[in-house]
Amino acid sequence: MEGLSSSHGETSLEPYSVSASSLSGLAGQRPARRAGDAGVRGVSVRARCAGRRGAPVPRGANGACGRRGSARPLHEQLHLHRDRGSLTNLMFAVGIAVYALLGYYVREWRYLALVSNTLGVIFFFLSFMLPESPRWLYSQGKTAEAEDVMQYIALGNGKERLNLKLKPSTGTLRKDESPPGILHLIKHPVLRWRTVILMYIWYVCSFVYYGLTLNAGELGGNLYLNVALYGLVEVPAFPLCMFFIEKSWSGRRKTMMWFLIFAGFACIFTMFLQKNAGLLLSPTLLALCGKMMVSAAFNIAYIYTSELYPTVLRNAGLGVCSMSCRFAGILAPFVPTMKSLSPSVPFVVFGISGLSAGFLTFLLPETLNKPIAESIEELQSPKYRVLKDEKANQLEENT
Known part of the structure; x- marks a missing residue:
């Protein structure tokens, strides 16, 4: 035993x-x-x-x-x-x-x-x-590397090569800032x-x-x-x-x-x-x-x-x-x-x-069905604090 x-x-x-x-x-x-x-x-x-x-x-x-x-x-x-x-x-x-x-x-x-x-x-x-986490790469401002990882995942799933271009993250750290x-x-x-x-x-x-x-x-x-x-x-x-x-x-x-x-x-x-x-x-x-x-x-x-x-x-x-x-x-x-x-x-x-x-x-x-925050600042955004369905979002965009 x-x-x-x-x-x-x-x-x-x-x-x-x-x-x-x-x-x-x-x-x-x-x-x-x-x-x-x-x-x-x-x-x-x-x-x-x-x-x-x-x-x-x-x-x-x-x-x-x-x-x-x-x-x-x-x-x-x-x-x-x-x-x-x-x-x-x-x-x-x-x-x-x-x-x-x-x-x-x-x-x-x-x-x-x-x-x-x-x-x-x-x-x-x-x-x-x-591969490295694309979310982590994106949060660190490494958008090009995050795009490469997402292309790698897409090709591994049998998809065609994507025409992908990520926007810079709003919570990206500056060089003089320490990470959270x-x-x-x-x-x-x-x-x-x-x-x-x-x-x-x-x-x-x-x-x-x-x-x-x-x-x-x-x-x-x-x-x-x-x-x-x-x-x-x-x-x-x-x-x-x-x-x-x-x-x-x-x-x-x-x-x-x-x-x-x-x-x-x-x-x-x-x-x-x-x-x-x-x-x-x-x-x-x-x-x-x-x-x-x-x-x-x-x-x-x-x-x-x-x-x-x-x-x-x-x-x-x-x-x-x-x-x-x-x-x-x-x-x-x-x-x-x-x-x-x-x-x-x-x-x-x-x-x-x-x-x-x-x-x-x-x-x-x-x-x-709620967006995942990338940075601490995004927690203050209403869209990350209030759960809304797709219809409600469409109504807000139309108005």
């Missing part, structure tokens, strides 16, 4: 996610992505050399160098359709099941770490083939409250997600099968996200709000069920449903947060939110110990957290 032994130290390296996000804002998102990949490999190798039990993959994959904080914005900006971002998160769920399968056949954790990280080394070299940093998340009043709310939502998503995942060892039966089931139960969450977040009557905000609320109710209702109530009414089934819901909310959080921040601060915002959710990962392992008070106390704690985050989501603006 050494290969699947739990690691509660995943948060020890997460502050580097803010540094990596800042790096991607300054040097570009592609170099930061490669730095994150190299950091993951380095931490895993160092953990193997140190001989720490159960340390390699969980610590390296979850904590090192802000890999999520730099990879996700680049992916979002290279794809116009957000469902492809959901498919990326789907691979996390599949990876949990595959890791359980590897752990079943490779019991020695050092060899398990070596096998698990081999693909990461391959993808590190493949990352050199990724993390402090701008505090200085700007709109971004300040938006960041506080998003940090709490990310905190709750991680808190409930990891808290429910820790129940895998308490289900009884085969540990490897339980870990695989806790990964596969997330798979239905992603098609639900792809369906609801693109509908005008739901959008990003309402979908994430209801997923968090349903996850909270699923956790709270477990206190009213008996363990021997049968499969359909068992606390285990409700806990699995709760994890599916919070996984869906977690997936939307990546997409929604990317759209709420302007391009020049998107990496910094995602890095701060990612750091806050790692603190939840520190606290989550201690919540199940509250069963000494009452078996239902941990689920009540998770349930109240989910409900509170769901209601706070209602304070955020909707981003569906």
Whole structure:
């Protein structure tokens, strides 16, 4: 069982996610992505050399160098359709099941770490083939390079060469100006409250997600099968996200709000069920449903947060939110110990957290079919603050 032994130290390296996000804002998102990949490999190798039990993959994959904080914005900006971002998160769920399968056949954790990280080394070299984010290039005033990247994407999609000419960005920095940093998340009043709310939502998503995942060892039966089931139960969450977040009557905000609320109710209702109530009414089934819901909310959080921040601060915002959710990962392992008070106390704690985050989501603006701001100045523009449909825009132009 050494290969699947739990690691509660995943948060020890997460502050580097803010540094990596800042790096991607300054040097570009592609170099930061490669730095994150190299950091993951380095931490895993160092953990193997140190001989720490159960340390390699969980610590390296979850904590090192802000890999999520730099990879996700680049992916979002290279794809116009957000469902492809959901498919990326789907691979996390599949990876949990595959890791359980590897752990079943490779019991020695050092060899398990070596096998698990081999693909990461391959993808590190493949990352050199990724183009830079055209949005980032455009926000930095590199319109010619942004045009080349967009031509490359169009040709890769089988389109003819475009007659494309980008207008200079209004938020382009002058040579004597320093690029926006993390402090701008505090200085700007709109971004300040938006960041506080998003940090709490990310905190709750991680808190409930990891808290429910820790129940895998308490289900009884085969540990490897339980870990695989806790990964596969997330798979239905992603098609639900792809369906609801693109509908005008739901959008990003309402979908994430209801997923968090349903996850909270699923956790709270477990206190009213008996363990021997049968499969359909068992606390285990409700806990699995709760994890599916919070996984869906977690997936939307990546997409929604990317759209709420302007391009020049998107990496910094995602890095701060990612750091806050790692603190939840520190606290989550201690919540199940509250069963000494009452078996239902941990689920009540998770349930109240989910409900509170769901209601706070209602304070955020909707981003569906809304232009994404490139600079901080564009946040003051009414067209970035008020959601209008195409007919309303046409009426305004005619008048």
